[in-house]
Amino acid sequence: MVIKLENLTKIFQPGDAPAVDNLTLEVDEGDTCVLVGPSGCGKTTTMKMVNRLIEPTDGKIYVENEDVSKKNPIQLRLNIGYVIQEIGLFPHMSIAENIATVPRELRWPKQKIQERVDELLSMVGLDPELFRNRRPSDLSGGQRQRIGVARALSADPPLMLMDEPFGALDPITRSYLQNEFLRIQEKIKKTIIFVTHDIDEAIKMGTKIAIMREGKLVQYATPDELLSAPADEFVVNLIGGNYSIKRLHLIRVEEILKEPFTVSPEDSLDEAKEVMEKSQLELVLAVNGEKHLEGLVTPSSLRKEGERVGDVMDTPDLTVDSGATLNDALSVMLTNGEGYALVVGDENRLQGVVTLNAIMEALQDNEK
Amino acid sequence: MELLYSMGHYFMLAASSNPQEGEPWFFEPFFAYLVRRWDRILVMTLEHFELILVATAIAIAIGVTVGVIISYYEPIAYPVINVTQVLMTIPSIAMIAMLIPLFGIGFNNGVAALVLYMLLPLVRNTYTGIREIEPAVLESAKGMGMSELRVLTKIKLPLALPVIMAGIRVAVVLGVGIGAIAAYIGAGGLGSLIFNGIERVNYPMIWTGAIFISIIAIVLDLILGWGEKRLYRY
Amino acid sequence: MRNKWVKRSIYIAILLAIFVGYPWYNIANPADATVARGLMPENVIKYGQDHLVLWGAAILVATAIGVAAGILISRPQFRFVAPVVVNIANIGQTVPSIGVLAIFMGLLGMGFSTAVFALIVYGILPILRNTYAGMITISPGIIEASRGMGMTPYSILRRIELPLALPVITAGIRTSSVMIVGAATLATFIAAGGLGAIIVTGLSVMRDQLFYTGAVMAASLAILLDYILWIIEEEAQA
Numbered sequence: 001m002v003i004k005l006e007n008l009t010k011i012f013q014p015g016d017a018p019a020v021d022n023l024t025l026e027v028d029e030g031d032t033c034v035l036v037g038p039s040g041c042g043k044t045t046t047m048k049m050v051n052r053l054i055e056p057t058d059g060k061i062y063v064e065n066e067d068v069s070k071k072n073p074i075q076l077r078l079n080i081g082y083v084i085q086e087i088g089l090f091p092h093m094s095i096a097e098n099i100a101t102v103p104r105e106l107r108w109p110k111q112k113i114q115e116r117v118d119e120l121l122s123m124v125g126l127d128p129e130l131f132r133n134r135r136p137s138d139l140s141g142g143q144r145q146r147i148g149v150a151r152a153l154s155a156d157p158p159l160m161l162m163d164e165p166f167g168a169l170d171p172i173t174r175s176y177l178q179n180e181f182l183r184i185q186e187k188i189k190k191t192i193i194f195v196t197h198d199i200d201e202a203i204k205m206g207t208k209i210a211i212m213r214e215g216k217l218v219q220y221a222t223p224d225e226l227l228s229a230p231a232d233e234f235v236v237n238l239i240g241g242n243y244s245i246k247r248l249h250l251i252r253v254e255e256i257l258k259e260p261f262t263v264s265p266e267d268s269l270d271e272a273k274e275v276m277e278k279s280q281l282e283l284v285l286a287v288n289g290e291k292h293l294e295g296l297v298t299p300s301s302l303r304k305e306g307e308r309v310g311d312v313m314d315t316p317d318l319t320v321d322s323g324a325t326l327n328d329a330l331s332v333m334l335t336n337g338e339g340y341a342l343v344v345g346d347e348n349r350l351q352g353v354v355t356l357n358a359i360m361e362a363l364q365d366n367e368k
Numbered sequence: 369m370e371l372l373y374s375m376g377h378y379f380m381l382a383a384s385s386n387p388q389e390g391e392p393w394f395f396e397p398f399f400a401y402l403v404r405r406w407d408r409i410l411v412m413t414l415e416h417f418e419l420i421l422v423a424t425a426i427a428i429a430i431g432v433t434v435g436v437i438i439s440y441y442e443p444i445a446y447p448v449i450n451v452t453q454v455l456m457t458i459p460s461i462a463m464i465a466m467l468i469p470l471f472g473i474g475f476n477n478g479v480a481a482l483v484l485y486m487l488l489p490l491v492r493n494t495y496t497g498i499r500e501i502e503p504a505v506l507e508s509a510k511g512m513g514m515s516e517l518r519v520l521t522k523i524k525l526p527l528a529l530p531v532i533m534a535g536i537r538v539a540v541v542l543g544v545g546i547g548a549i550a551a552y553i554g555a556g557g558l559g560s561l562i563f564n565g566i567e568r569v570n571y572p573m574i575w576t577g578a579i580f581i582s583i584i585a586i587v588l589d590l591i592l593g594w595g596e597k598r599l600y601r602y
Numbered sequence: 603m604r605n606k607w608v609k610r611s612i613y614i615a616i617l618l619a620i621f622v623g624y625p626w627y628n629i630a631n632p633a634d635a636t637v638a639r640g641l642m643p644e645n646v647i648k649y650g651q652d653h654l655v656l657w658g659a660a661i662l663v664a665t666a667i668g669v670a671a672g673i674l675i676s677r678p679q680f681r682f683v684a685p686v687v688v689n690i691a692n693i694g695q696t697v698p699s700i701g702v703l704a705i706f707m708g709l710l711g712m713g714f715s716t717a718v719f720a721l722i723v724y725g726i727l728p729i730l731r732n733t734y735a736g737m738i739t740i741s742p743g744i745i746e747a748s749r750g751m752g753m754t755p756y757s758i759l760r761r762i763e764l765p766l767a768l769p770v771i772t773a774g775i776r777t778s779s780v781m782i783v784g785a786a787t788l789a790t791f792i793a794a795g796g797l798g799a800i801i802v803t804g805l806s807v808m809r810d811q812l813f814y815t816g817a818v819m820a821a822s823l824a825i826l827l828d829y830i831l832w833i834i835e836e837e838a839q840a
């Protein structure tokens with residue numbers, strides 16, 4: 001789904017400064033284009049012109065080479081997912097009915113709608129059995145925003161518009177949902193236009209970043225290009241210096257994973273001690289046959305009484321999920337005062353270990 | 369329970385200010401009248417209900433429609449609500465008299481007058497019910513591709529329903545009382561008992577009319593209030 | 603600002619013009635002798651006077667009693683009776699206005715003073731209810747803070763509670779006023795005069811000119827009085 005904005009201009013009141021000023025932009029299939037800039041610079045207005053909630057004063061928008069102004073707005077919107085910061089769940093409908101909104105408009109058969117609802121609930125990490133029949137008012141902010149995303153994905157639209165979708169959440173929930181969304185996006189590969197005023201979020205979520213100022217496009221580049229070659233002073237200030245730290249948002253833990261030393265909970269302590277000696281980190285992980293992470297073995301746990309690893313191992317904390325960035329991993333390490341973080345995927349499957357050294361190496365490589 | 373208790377008080381109050389010493393004047397003649405004329409009272413009660421029912425149905429149809437329309441045309445919203453407010457201040461007997469050229473004398477005139485009085489709570493509550501919906505809810509409905517008609521029927525009206533119900537409740541209770549006056553021009557109902565009672569100086573008749581109307585209002589208020597609470601409040 | 607008063611004066615002038623002009627015209631141009639008899643100028647003036655006096659006396663006394671009683675039952679010592687009183691007021695309001703007049707006729711006989719009495723009792727209910735509601739919805743923190751600053755209960759009432767409850771109280775007074783003007787139109791049924799007399803006469807002799815005159819006068823007076831109270835309410839809140 002290729003999106004083209006051509007000389008797009010929006011003037012709300014004649015005589016006012018344009019909210020969007022002669023903006024030209026092309027978003028490629030599968031890209032996440034993040035519109036970023038200070039509040040009031042025209043990001044929302046730009047986005048709403050794509051699904052015709054706002055009509056442009058001038059210029060054209062092409063979705064898949066079709067001029068949107070020639071399309072029926074209802075048909076257009078049914079094919080574009082839409083998520084906003086305030087979420088706007090329908091309070092009088094259950095979660096399932098909320099998610100089913102667009103499929104119902106499209107008159108899908110009941111059975112298909114039900115299956116789709118359950119599939120989406122699982123995809124956003126909510127148990128369908130538990131959540132299907134609840135009301136939006138029973139959910140936490142983070143859960144509501146997951147429903148907002150699920151609702152936008154319901155009819156599998158090729159294009160998604162997301163206006164500060166995680167803006168109203170607390171920092172921990174936000175980072176968690178960002179990671180989760182990155183993981184989902186890896187599977188569904190939508191074309192996304194994503195609005196935020198937070199440059200860190202832009203760098204983390206975007207494959208392309210469009211920096212806007214007073215309705216105009218200042219720079220359009222990949223996050224990497226943006227950090228290494230900011231177009232002007234405005235962009236430099238927006239990024240706020242400290243490029244190495246910013247890069248932490250850019251690199252995923254998956255890229256620098258180390259193979260962990262593992263044992264099985266059934267193994268004897270002697271076997272575990274042998275493995276421990278090989279491990280420079282003095283860290284051994286207990287996993288079962290399917291690589292589900294079961295426990296953590298450290299020198300101090302090996303000094304405890306017991307026969308099997310299962311008797312002495314500790315509960316593993318310090319985990320991040322596989323979509324996390326180096327920034328997330330570092331944050332976990334700093335919070336706990338340890339030099340490592342465990343990376344787990346779906347169903348708590350151990351994927352590897354990230355160490356402080358590995359993070360430093362990655363930043364140095366990247367610098368070159 | 370609290371209500372029953374205070375109703376008891378109400379009767380006691382009425383019974384204690386006896387003007388003619390020694391003579392039974394309230395309970396005995398009142399119950400004697402009830403027993404003697406129960407058939408007539410029943411018919412009038414049914415007539416009263418008929419008047420309220422017809423008027424409420426028409427008033428809801430008009431009031432909700434007007435409320436919806438003015439929610440789309442903001443500039444006329446307050447003028448329209450003000451007009452319905454002015455209608456409500458007009459004394460009922462004057463309203464009925466002014467409606468004679470259009471509706472003549474009788475049931476239709478009574479219905480028309482009641483409808484006009486019921487408009488304010490219905491129009492205003494429909495309007496505010498729709499206006500109070502969170503803008504984000506409407507934006508996301510529109511953004512997902514619901515047509516305006518679907519947004520109205522699937523989102524706006526269901527969300528405004530509790531507020532509209534509150535308006536219906538106010539309108540009905542109002543109508544029960546004003547329905548008494550409509551009896552004067554032959555619209556039927558329990559008001560006839562009061563007017564005839566005044567003419568014939570028949571106090572049991574007056575009390576019957578007043579108390580039955582009051583009971584109908586209280587019962588309908590309780591039923592509608594219960595229904596309103598059962599509607600999901602978000 | 604000036605604009606607002608110009609607009610208000612125009613509305614009042616129009617309503618007054620209707621209230622005076624419409625009967626004036628009909629008095630000058632009666633369709634027949636029956637209408638002329640029904641619209642004898644001294645009678646029309648008397649009925650108008652009755653109506654205003656009924657309304658004025660009832661609303662004044664009802665306000666005084668309603669506000670005082672509302673304050674009283676909102677005091678901690680008397681709050682235990684409040685549910686009973688409020689319930690009685692609620693039930694009393696479901697009795698139709700004609701029923702209230704008729705019941706008081708039974709207690710006090712026919713006549714003007716009975717009507718005044720009935721209208722007062724009828725008018726107290728919304729004022730009492732609203733005063734009480736306005737008082738108890740004031741946040742306890744505000745009262746607590748005033749007490750903490752050393753204000754006496756009386757000055758808390760005068761300077762804190764009443765001003766805060768004022769919008770609710772005035773709304774109750776307006777409701778009561780509308781009810782009283784409407785009920786005063788029915789006073790004629792218990793021989794207490796008022797503009798209803800012209801309507802009722804007109805209906806019984808089937809002369810539309812007659813009952814229109816009464817209806818238009820009653821309606822314009824009711825709208826005018828409510829409008830004036832509305833202006834007072836607006837200004838009090840500004």
Ligand SMILES: Nc1ncnc2c1ncn2[C@@H]1O[C@H](COP(=O)(O)OP(=O)(O)O)[C@@H](O)[C@H]1O
Nearest residue numbers: 012013019037038039040041042043044045046
């Ligand atoms: N409906 C509207 N009417 C008039 N002006 C508007 C409207 N919506 C947005 N604007 C103005 O357009 C500019 C851009 O707004 P917006 O696109 O919402 O900014 P952003 O999303 O980047 O914070 C702002 O100056 C805003 O005041």
Ligand SMILES: [Mg+2]
Nearest residue numbers: 043044045163
């Ligand atoms: Mg915005």
